[in-house]
Structures are given as structure tokens and as C-alpha cells.
Amino acid sequence: MMMPMRKMTRECTDRELIERFLQDAKTGFLGLADEGVPYVIPLNYVWMDNSIYFHGADEGRKIQMMRRNPRACFTVSEEYGTIADPVPAETDTAYMSVILFGRAEAVTDLEEATRAMQQLLEKYVPGYYNHPLAASHVDKYRSSMGSRTAVYKITDVTVSAKRNEMVDEKKFVPGRNIRHDS
């Protein structure tokens, strides 16, 4: 996610940084493929036990696609601003992105599903609830909504990451002009 793309080869292998990034980022983009047609859906998620967990109604295009073809890509990216340069081709973006490939499947174990739901709540509304989610609640929740709501995971993942750090003195801000830099 930058220009020019040749710089996209900045691989990041810092496992701790990747873990933290996956834990903190708010939105992931799930990619599925259905007979040659790609589909990309933004999702809330948690990164837990080396898998991506998310939830959704047990119906709809996404779930149908996952059943027909469980191969999944999950991409998380954050952008930290544009790096300005007098040479247009050197304009660049500061970012970090992680791409996971794995297998999408429904979580059938209630205890595992409860842990994932609990993690989701702790990630998106930390400290809001006074008590941990009861498994009975999750079970009720799963079946309470017109359509059954289920927990899914992307597992058996391979992970790759890229990173381009901001160059503070070249960060683009409104009002910055090539005159200041040449």
C-alpha cells in the first residue's frame, strides 16, 4: 500500500511486533474465493492461539463461500501517513501490514467459542462488563438471533508481514510544499 510498489518488499519478521499488531488492529479483511470470484469482507476479529477468530450469522454469502471453499486470506493493514519527496516516484507510505493464509472453519466447541467471544468483548469494549461471559450466555446468544450466530476461525495459518516506517522529517502535512524540500 504505497508508491512506488518496489518498496513493498520491506519484509517484517519481528514476531513480537506482528503479534502485537494483530492483537491491536481493529479491522481485518477476509478474502474468500468462489469459483474464481474473489470476495473481501471487513471484520472485527481477535488473534488467539495462532488463529483468527470472528463471528457472524450462520448464513449469508460469506458462510456459504467458506463451506464451499475454506481457503482464506486475512489481511490487516494500518497506514501511518505519507512520506513526501520532491521526486514524485519517491512518494511513499508509512504502514504495517500482515497477510495470513489459512483454512476457515466453524468453531464447534462451545468452550472455545466462549473464549473467542470473551476475547472479542475484551478487545472492543475492554473493562465494560463486570463478569466474564458465561458459556450458557454464548450458547443462548448463538441461537437467539433470527439466524444462528456462530464463531469461525482461520487456522493453520502462514503469516507474512511488511512494514515501512515513517521518516519523520519527510512526513506530509497539509501546507507542506516541494519548495520546503528542494
Place this chain on the structure above:
Amino acid sequence: MMMPMRKMTRECTDRELIERFLQDAKTGFLGLADEGVPYVIPLNYVWMDNSIYFHGADEGRKIQMMRRNPRACFTVSEEYGTIADPVPAETDTAYMSVILFGRAEAVTDLEEATRAMQQLLEKYVPGYYNHPLAASHVDKYRSSMGSRTAVYKITDVTVSAKRNEMVDEKKFVPGRNIRHDS
């Protein structure tokens, strides 16, 4: 990208809002499919003449995949915070997302490629350059980089959008607790 997913059916058909959203958002997620394997790549882009334009080196996995199978999905999503609720299943996310389906292809017309590059610079470093990009510069730029850098577009698009507005009095902020809401 919310919980619960049943609320994801909030379709947005406000064309002006969709246009503005696509113009302003910084990162899009390109989905491709290669023999059943999905691939999702974060990209800078511009929305111009009903197409998504981006650029990249004329090589690499993305370009190979686009050549083999031009069917593309392009998803842009922004998240505006979490809506807290005493009922865990009512926890929700404020967001807007747009999903486009179309055909990916290389832009072969130099004038069109120049306009797209110009728009990219105007979007990511507005006001930075004093002169518009010369076509000769784009041509030079396209061939100057170890690998040839080219402009691509996703065209013939169908667009759908979803939106869930923030409920200000329920917005989650650190320190908010269920006690305040029940």
C-alpha cells in the same frame, strides 16, 4: 465488520456519500482469486471515472494473478468506534464500507495513466507539487524502476455499501462500564 452480524444488512444507497467515501478513504483492499486461493492486498488508490486506479510494479504475484484471472473485489472500510450495550450480543460497531466487484486491467493509454498518477499525488500529497505531472515524467517513471511501474484499474464495477452510524450516547470509551448503562 461488527457484532452481531445480522446488523450488517444496513445497506447504504446514498450515491453521493459513497462517492465521497471512496474519494477520501486512504486504503483499499484488493481481492484476487487464483485457482481457489484468495489473496488480499492493501493499496493506495484513487476513485476516478467510476473506476479504481492504483499502481505497482509490472511484476509480482498480484500482477500475475490479475493476468490469469482479472475478476477483482475491492473493499474499503472505515471504523468509527464501538457501541457498548449491557447485552453483549448488542455490542456493535459504527462503520462504513464499500465493496466493488469488477475487472482488473493494465492502463495502456499514457494520458489516462498520467491522469491517474496525478490524482494519486493530489490525494496523498495535496498541494505539495507546484506543477502537474508531465506525461513524459510518467512514462519515464513507468520505466525507471528496476521493474516497469504501471497503472492498473478496476473497471466495470458494481458497487454496494453498508453503513452503521455511531450512537453517540452509547459510544465506548475507556473507563465506560456496564454500571453506567443499567
